[in-house]
Amino acid sequence: xxxxxxxxxxxxxxxxxxxxxxxxxxxxxxxxxxxxxxxxxxxxxxxxxxxxxxxxxxxxxxxxxxxxxxxxxxxxxxxxxxxxxxxxxxxxxxxxxxxxxxxxxxxxxxxxxxxxxxxxxxxxxxxxxxxxxxxxxxxxxxxxxxxxxxxxxxxxxxxxxxxxxxxxxxxxxxxxxxxxxxxxxxxxxxxxxxxxxxxxxxxxxxxxxxxxxxxxxxxxxxxxxxxxxxxxxxxxxxxxxxxxxxxxxxxxxxxxxxxxxxxxxxxxxxxxxxxxxxx
Amino acid sequence: xxxxxxxxxxxxxxxxxxxxxxxxxxxxxxxxxxxxxxxxxxxxxxxxxxxxxxxxxxxxxxxxxxxxxxxxxxxxxxxxxxxxxxxxxxxxxxxxxxxxxxxxxxxxxxxxxxxxxxxxxxxxxxxxxxxxxxxxxxxxxxxxxxxxxxxxxxxxxxxxxxxxxxxxxxxxxxxxxxxxxxxxxxxxxxxxxxxxxxxxxxxxxxxxxxxxxxxxxxxxxxxxxxxxxxxxxxxxxxxxxxxxxxxxxxxxxxxxxxxxxxxxxxxxxxxxxxxxxxxxxxxxxxxxxxxxx
Numbered sequence: 001x002x003x004x005x006x007x008x009x010x011x012x013x014x015x016x017x018x019x020x021x022x023x024x025x026x027x028x029x030x031x032x033x034x035x036x037x038x039x040x041x042x043x044x045x046x047x048x049x050x051x052x053x054x055x056x057x058x059x060x061x062x063x064x065x066x067x068x069x070x071x072x073x074x075x076x077x078x079x080x081x082x083x084x085x086x087x088x089x090x091x092x093x094x095x096x097x098x099x100x101x102x103x104x105x106x107x108x109x110x111x112x113x114x115x116x117x118x119x120x121x122x123x124x125x126x127x128x129x130x131x132x133x134x135x136x137x138x139x140x141x142x143x144x145x146x147x148x149x150x151x152x153x154x155x156x157x158x159x160x161x162x163x164x165x166x167x168x169x170x171x172x173x174x175x176x177x178x179x180x181x182x183x184x185x186x187x188x189x190x191x192x193x194x195x196x197x198x199x200x201x202x203x204x205x206x207x208x209x210x211x212x213x214x215x216x217x218x219x220x221x222x223x224x225x226x227x228x229x230x231x232x233x234x235x236x237x238x239x240x241x242x243x244x245x246x247x248x249x250x251x252x253x254x255x256x257x258x259x260x261x262x263x264x265x266x267x268x269x270x271x272x273x274x275x276x277x278x279x
Numbered sequence: 280x281x282x283x284x285x286x287x288x289x290x291x292x293x294x295x296x297x298x299x300x301x302x303x304x305x306x307x308x309x310x311x312x313x314x315x316x317x318x319x320x321x322x323x324x325x326x327x328x329x330x331x332x333x334x335x336x337x338x339x340x341x342x343x344x345x346x347x348x349x350x351x352x353x354x355x356x357x358x359x360x361x362x363x364x365x366x367x368x369x370x371x372x373x374x375x376x377x378x379x380x381x382x383x384x385x386x387x388x389x390x391x392x393x394x395x396x397x398x399x400x401x402x403x404x405x406x407x408x409x410x411x412x413x414x415x416x417x418x419x420x421x422x423x424x425x426x427x428x429x430x431x432x433x434x435x436x437x438x439x440x441x442x443x444x445x446x447x448x449x450x451x452x453x454x455x456x457x458x459x460x461x462x463x464x465x466x467x468x469x470x471x472x473x474x475x476x477x478x479x480x481x482x483x484x485x486x487x488x489x490x491x492x493x494x495x496x497x498x499x500x501x502x503x504x505x506x507x508x509x510x511x512x513x514x515x516x517x518x519x520x521x522x523x524x525x526x527x528x529x530x531x532x533x534x535x536x537x538x539x540x541x542x543x544x545x546x547x548x549x550x551x552x553x554x555x556x557x558x559x560x561x562x563x564x565x566x567x568x569x570x571x572x
Contacts, residue, residue, distance in 0.1 A: 023375050026375075030447055031444060037418070091308055237404055262400065263400040
């Protein structure tokens with residue numbers, strides 16, 4: 001690593017004005033002004049109306065379902081994503097390259113395609129569903145089905161967060177632990193896990209944040225029964241279709257605030273992870 | 280050859296005594312690989328295979344008919360049009376943003392970077408909703424647009440705007456860390472030798488970041504063509520006019536035309552596979568590894 005890289009405060013390069021101007025213009029037109037409309041619309045509601053719109057039993061049930069299933073899916077991804085990342089970094093086996101490339105499939109496959117496919121697989125007559133049916137397990141059209149869809153969507157976030165950190169781990173740490181008499185499991189728990197924990201937490205948070213707002217992959221498999229399998233984003237769409245714009249906006253604003261809080265937390269986590277890696 | 284042979288070789292192959300300190304007993308390795316492959320098989324390979332099997336379940340003729348009927352073709356055309364508008368616009372923005380952010384110092388730079396990331400934190404449904412609130416009949420600009428007979432919501436411009444929003448950060452996010460890492464030395468040298476700003480950009484910056492740019496554009500294109508939630512809120516689902524491919528899949532599926540729905544879906548799944556291959560090729564050429572999008 002080089003010592004402090006000297007960068008002049010006033011760059012010798014041209015183009016600051018036009019590029020920053022274009023950036024701010026595009027950002028304002030596409031992102032900031034439209035998001036401002038959300039705040040404007042909710043300000044047309046009185047405090048009581050706003051409160052009533054976001055605390056009706058149906059809305060609360062939708063929030064509970066969205067956050068609960070996203071949390072469960074992110075938890076499952078933290079466990080399996082860690083195993084997948086570990087196996088991809090540490091072991092070589094037939095199909096390794098394909099498995100590694102496929103991890104990104106959920107980023108590349110349109111959510112609607114994922115939604116109808118998972119539904120077809122898990123419905124009673126589907127490839128997986130017909131196996132689970134005799135066992136009395138129903139996945140499609142239940143909260144379990146929503147969780148499965150969110151596991152699919154969130155997997156790459158965990159794997160791709162953990163993988164680079166695992167790759168960069170210093171072999172000497174493990175060798176030192178082993179030479180001091182630690183068992184493999186002790187080394188993992190006391191040396192490796194603390195080192196990858198920030199990245200794992202970041203991946204978990206990213207998967208969770210994505211799951212809370214996810215729509216396309218969930219809407220087909222969820223069954224969409226009010227109070228039971230109706231996720232918050234679907235409720236926003238339902239309110240919109242009934243022309244209840246203000247109610248839709250209120251629900252959306254609450255979700256947006258929670259997402260922003262999550263984003264801030266993720267940024268904090270990433271800063272923590274970077275400090276850990278640099279240390 | 281013992282069955283454990285192919286799992287034995289660890290990544291870097293250090294000397295045997297040290298290698299033992301970094302590997303697990305064979306049964307642990309085999310179990311972990313088994314768990315990982317079962318998980319990936321169930322959650323990724325099975326769904327991908329299912330798309331194509333279901334698409335062809337009623338035969339090749341039905342498949343071809345499903346993707347060549349007029350509404351399907353209109354959906355394909357619209358999806359290509361939206362991507363053709365969004366990819367260059369957001370790529371140009373990403374280049375401009377990365378240039379301003381990595382080549383100059385200014386106040387509140389951190390805030391700007393966070394704002395660029397913002398669309399990733401917004402639910403797709405909300406990404407559509409905000410444009411309805413702005414341009415819809417009951418929206419802020421609705422009455423004015425109606426007077427002047429401009430249609431944005433339930434029309435193509437709304438679909439383009441919603442897609443621009445959800446794909447906004449892709450290229451900028453890819454280029455900012457890359458250009459930060461490369462530093463401005465080469466560009467400063469070019470300018471001090473008398474190159475103009477544009478010459479420096481075309482001859483120095485663009486060749487240096489071409490893989491990062493391409494990488495961002497490939498992912499941006501996949502998202503632009505596949506976006507469902509945001510587009511479904513603003514589109515109005517008018518067949519032949521405002522139906523993109525993902526929306527067309529939804530309509531067919533809800534009408535129980537399963538084979539047709541999966542036939543159109545298989546085109547999108549094919550796009551996903553091509554995207555993954557291109558992504559790998561670029562990573563391989565650029566000698567880099569992927570990160571979280």
